[in-house]
Amino acid sequence: MSVRAQIGAVVVKDVRSEVRNRYAINALVMFVVTAVATILFALRSEQPGPATLAGMYWVVIFFSAMSGLARIFVSEEERGTALTLQLTTSPGILFAGKLAVNTGLTLLLTLSVSALYIVTFPGFVIRSPDIFALTVLLGSIGFSASATILAAIIAKANSRGTLYPVLSFPILIPLLMTVMNATEKALEGAAFIEAVGDMQVLVGYCLIMIAGSFLLFDYVWND
Amino acid sequence: MRSSSVKLDSVSKRFNRRTIFEKVSASVNAPGSLAITGRNGSGKSTLVKILAGVLSATEGKVSLTVDGHEIPRELLYQQVGFVSPYLMLYDEFSAAENIRLLESMRSGKRAADTEIDSLLDMVGLAHRRNDRIGTFSSGMKQRAKYAVALIHRPAMLILDEPTSNLDAEGIAIVRGVAERQSTSGILIVATNDSEEAGWCSQQIPLGIG
């Protein structure tokens, strides 16, 4: 079907561009490494418990994402290619494509940070992999659902960096609180049944934010 | 040749409490052409962006009809080709890649290499086909934009300042493009150059007073 191919083309364009420029990936890698190093420094020999580790995990993800995800639209505005995109595809298709790219990027981020944490923090043991995997997946989707349209908003507001975390934080808090909760349970080795409530909230959040963003994106993108 | 027509119905645009233009009306049937003239700042670029569906009008309506169907605003991109100095292509991709990627986004189909090559040949860029656009001069970039704008054979081709950055050879190419478009579809030209305006059979001047 043509729409799927069009969305695929948006994704392909962004991925190819990223492979050539590596702007977003560089920013993310640098941020993650610096953040984790700082945390290690601050903790020294202290071993944090599951609740703290879960919180630290998502804090690093949140701020790394804030430093990298806004680019998805800001780079188009800065380079002047936003008009080109407006003339090449419909807002719905563009949003779907950018959403997919952001979700992929966030997933990559969560997986890399997980690997890093397993290696650097002995307390970070994923005792319930089913809870953890689902949390990371739904968390990435939900994160991306909100972050993508917010990136489009600040790109149109000509206000790049500082505004993005200010706008994103309140909207992401329900997601952050829930994924931190669920991750803590995953580190403690809880049974899946205990995390079902969290998963319901996550699925609800993803559905509502994707639907809402999709409907509202047109108003942000087109003048 | 498809039957198509575009109609501007009492279109006004206000922006930050300032009126750019008011109650502009016109209509063009294919094959046909329209020149929008006026001095700098009279709103020509704003009006053509409204025609392309990129900007919304404060009042009034624009409608493009192809084969009897009115095209909704969110699908205008399929029928419109647009060239202007402020349109940017992707510097990290080659001329051929820009055409291919943008066309995939537009139609979901992969443009045939033969088509891409013949277009690049027409605008005189065949020898730079695989070079990144970032290495092009502004005149070459302008020519590349024509290839991008024509790959999908648009019902309506909009040219804003068509020959900016172009040398004599480039201008001749654009003249040819304009003639072919105005005899097979709809051509809209926004310009304050009288020669370019002369390519079109109709003219509407913009400007306060």
Added chain:
Amino acid sequence: MNYIRMSAIVIITYVLISGIAIPIVPQPQGWFEFPVIPGLEEKARNIFFHVPTAWTTVVAFLVSMWYGLRYLRTRNMDDDLKSEASAGLGFMFCVLATITGALWAKFNWGSFWNWDPRETSIFILLLIYGAYFALRSAIEVEETRARLSAVYATLAGLTVPFFIFVLPRIVSGLHPGAKGDPEGAGPVVEFKMSPSMLVVFILGLIGFNLLYVWLLNVRVRTARLEYRRSTPQG
């Protein structure tokens, strides 16, 4: 509008006086005495002020969101004026709700702030209002400003059900009505209040809402005058 203004002033004055002055006694006789609620005693008075302000700030936000969505449909600047006016009032009521809530927390549970879900929710609302105004001040073109802040208000509005209904069920908290509260859903939801308290409480609710309506009206009229008077840019 005069009726609304007068009623708002009268009702809130009554609520202020009776809320603070009516004595709380173990065996209430008639309308001018409140019964003692075990565990709360004098602190129960907070209910007359905290709940209505919290309620009003949510109402103000929903109104702001409503007019924002109307702007997206009508592109009429008047709708944007109303959206911003309501948001400004909502911010004020939110600050009041946070303060009255923190006072309650201090006297009941020992510290001003505990990150209980309801406390967190009102804090998030404060952040949302702050972000809304930060966004507005970053955009100079008024049509773009109206459009983008309407979208943001709607996005934020979509998350509101999460922290009002979902989070308190999932994360146990200190508020009456949260998971883990042995008293059940609390004095408000289960109408454990005696009739005399209920009267003052409901009057407080009505009074604050009327106050909001009146203030909104004044702000919108002022905004319209300022709009007409300001010179066009460019």
